[in-house]
Amino acid sequence: MSILSEEMFFIDNQRSTLEECHKILEFLGYYEVALGQMINKEKTTLFFSKNTEESFQVAIQVTLQVPAICHYDKYVGLPSFVGRNxxxxxxxxxxxxxxxxxxxxxxxxxxxxxxxxxxxxxxxxxxxxxxxxxxxxxxxxxxxxxxxxx
Incomplete structure (x- = not known):
């Protein structure tokens, strides 16, 4: 059984609900059963937009059982965010x-x-x-x- 790693979810409260988080978990469960691969939650992180409420962030973290990060410099060797500069x-x-x-x-x-x-x-x-x-x-x-x- 192989493990997928370095997954990053971008969460914006304008588009996300707890119901959608449960759907993500359900689909990941289907994926794990179908392909025999597991998501490595130790290498998976959440990144919330700055307009996401603190209580909503905690609820999503608890639901997905994945930690959140405040700043992500690089992802797969590339900058994760490209701003104005x-x-x-x-x-x-x-x-x-x-x-x-x-x-x-x-x-x-x-x-x-x-x-x-x-x-x-x-x-x-x-x-x-x-x-x-x-x-x-x-x-x-x-x-x-x-x-x-x-």
Whole structure:
């Protein structure tokens, strides 16, 4: 029997009721029976919107038997929330690319070697994030500028 992990439920009291929580538990029960997998409640968390009442949060936590978190930085390696300042959310990508390129400057690479390193390593770093989010144009231009300077 396998266990599913790292589940995160987003709860907004405008759309959620305790009856819906019971339905979620019912469907998860069907899922566990049908596929032989169990939800790992130790790795499952709830995140409530800021307009969710405290009493409603407690009721949902008790119903689902899952803890709540206040702030969730990353989920599966990506930011869980992208606010108005999208560039700040994705600065880690730029920093990772910069760190990789700094290590290469010390090595003596030919022009062809630099191009291969850029194509295989630098351009692959933002691909996972780009599959989920539309990256800000400013960030893309900054990455292009770093590649050109290299």
């Amino acid at each position: 999208r560039t700040a959310c994705f600065t880690k990508i730029k920093e990772r690319i910069w760190a990789r390129m700094q290590g290469w400057k010390e090595k003596l690479l030919s022009q062809a070697g630099k191009e291969v390193m850029i194509e295989t390593v630098v351009q692959s770093i933002p691909i996972y994030s780009m599959n989920v989010f539309k990256l800000p144009m400013g960030l893309c231009k900054d990455i292009e500028a770093m590649i050109r300077k290299f």
